Amino acid sequence: MSAQSPTVATACASIRFAELVELLQQVFVRHGTSPQVAAILAHNCASAERDGAHSHGIFRIPGYLSTLASGWVNGNAVPNVTDVASGCVRVDAGNGFAQPALAAARPLLVEKARSAGIALLAIHNSHHFAALWPDVEPFAEEGLVALSVVNSMTCVVPHGADRPLFGTNPIAFAAPRADGAPIVFDLATSAIAHGDVQIAARKGERLPAGMGVDSLGQPTQDPKAILEGGALLPFGGHKGSALSMMVELLAAALTGGNFSFEFDWTDHPGARTPWTGQLLIVIDPSKTAGQSFAQRSQELVRQMHAAGLRRLPGDRRHRTRAKSQETGIELDAQALRELRALAAG
Ligand SMILES: NC(=O)C1=CN([C@@H]2O[C@H](COP(=O)(O)OP(=O)(O)OC[C@H]3O[C@@H](n4cnc5c(N)ncnc54)[C@H](OP(=O)(O)O)[C@@H]3O)[C@@H](O)[C@H]2O)C=CC1
Numbered sequence: 001m002s003a004q005s006p007t008v009a010t011a012c013a014s015i016r017f018a019e020l021v022e023l024l025q026q027v028f029v030r031h032g033t034s035p036q037v038a039a040i041l042a043h044n045c046a047s048a049e050r051d052g053a054h055s056h057g058i059f060r061i062p063g064y065l066s067t068l069a070s071g072w073v074n075g076n077a078v079p080n081v082t083d084v085a086s087g088c089v090r091v092d093a094g095n096g097f098a099q100p101a102l103a104a105a106r107p108l109l110v111e112k113a114r115s116a117g118i119a120l121l122a123i124h125n126s127h128h129f130a131a132l133w134p135d136v137e138p139f140a141e142e143g144l145v146a147l148s149v150v151n152s153m154t155c156v157v158p159h160g161a162d163r164p165l166f167g168t169n170p171i172a173f174a175a176p177r178a179d180g181a182p183i184v185f186d187l188a189t190s191a192i193a194h195g196d197v198q199i200a201a202r203k204g205e206r207l208p209a210g211m212g213v214d215s216l217g218q219p220t221q222d223p224k225a226i227l228e229g230g231a232l233l234p235f236g237g238h239k240g241s242a243l244s245m246m247v248e249l250l251a252a253a254l255t256g257g258n259f260s261f262e263f264d265w266t267d268h269p270g271a272r273t274p275w276t277g278q279l280l281i282v283i284d285p286s287k288t289a290g291q292s293f294a295q296r297s298q299e300l301v302r303q304m305h306a307a308g309l310r311r312l313p314g315d316r317r318h319r320t321r322a323k324s325q326e327t328g329i330e331l332d333a334q335a336l337r338e339l340r341a342l343a344a345g
């Protein structure tokens with residue numbers, strides 16, 4: 001898992017989810033986070049790995065650790081939760097990670113959503129370096145609908161513009177359904193996530209057409225040309241670009257966080273985490289739909305399948321999760337050795 005050198009394919013090793021969480025927890029604590037922060041980040045990162053969301057699983061560990069070592073983020077931050085209005089909670093993450101801020105505000109957010117029908121959580125002064133679905137899926141598991149957006153760091157050229165401005169700015173949504181796992185999608189508003197470009201560069205693979213441009217603004221399928229002076233494009237031209245703009249407004253302007261272009265980490269070599277904001281909207285569907293929402297969402301899924309759909313968003317993750325639960329999480333053996341070494345000191 002060296003951040004620099006290409007990964008040479010090695011033997012596979014298998015690890016149980018709980019063991020991976022514990023190992024990652026030790027890694028985070030060893031590298032400067034509080035045990036509370038470590039527990040949350042470790043669970044998040046292991047969940048991504050378990051579900052096959054590789055661009056935001058253990059691949060991210062070198063970035064987390066170099067960021068912590070650079071002093072860019074506060075691994076011991078204690079979030080400050082403010083009850084601002086009947087349907088509104090604000091958290092200052094204290095220049096710490098966003099997930100502990102969400103965890104700190106979660107009980108109040110759920111209480112407000114259940115009493116008012118809808119509640120907003122605005123997190124600012126925060127770093128989000130992870131997949132977004134783990135932030136929304138648990139709400140749907142308890143019968144709520146959740147939507148979240150987070151902005152990242154400048155690397156996407158707005159449609160029709162000349163230079164990068166937006167982040168890869170993901171949107172995640174989760175809704176309960178009567179039979180089966182909640183409906184969840186989580187997508188970057190760029191044509192491809194930055195993490196997947198890094199992974200392709202490391203493997204020496206070319207990208208599909210339409211993902212990015214080189215330093216001269218020319219279309220390229222070479223991930224290194226995108227990473228070294230080039231940029232990504234939004235997905236779907238002007239449509240993805242509009243959604244990315246919306247994410248900047250909701251995750252930064254509305255929360256009091258930084259836009260993707262508003263932070264400067266040049267004095268912190270090794271820093272990798274965007275210092276931005278995150279917004280969550282949580283809805284209690286029973287207020288408008290009675291008990292029927294989950295039945296209605298189930299009916300929608302049934303009709304989609306009847307129309308020929310074979311794969312719902314989230315299906316691949318759940319298949320991978322089920323396999324991991326049976327056989328353990330498969331990791332590159334060398335990566336696992338490196339994690340153990342990081343945990344040891
Ligand atoms: N923290 C941050 O700042 C950032 C985080 N990210 C994260 O990167 C991750 C990857 O994003 P991205 O590359 O856009 O994700 P993908 O394009 O891989 O997937 C996007 C969504 O579409 C679903 N999906 C993919 N292919 C199909 C298909 N053929 N049919 C039906 N559904 C499909 C996926 O479900 P499934 O998962 O089951 O495949 C997923 O819900 C996300 O978790 C995102 O949160 C991205 C940008 C910034």
Ligand SMILES: O=C(O)C1=NCCCC1
Nearest residue numbers: 129130152168193194195
């Ligand atoms: O993959 C991405 O795109 C990002 N992930 C974590 C935060 C920065 C952008």
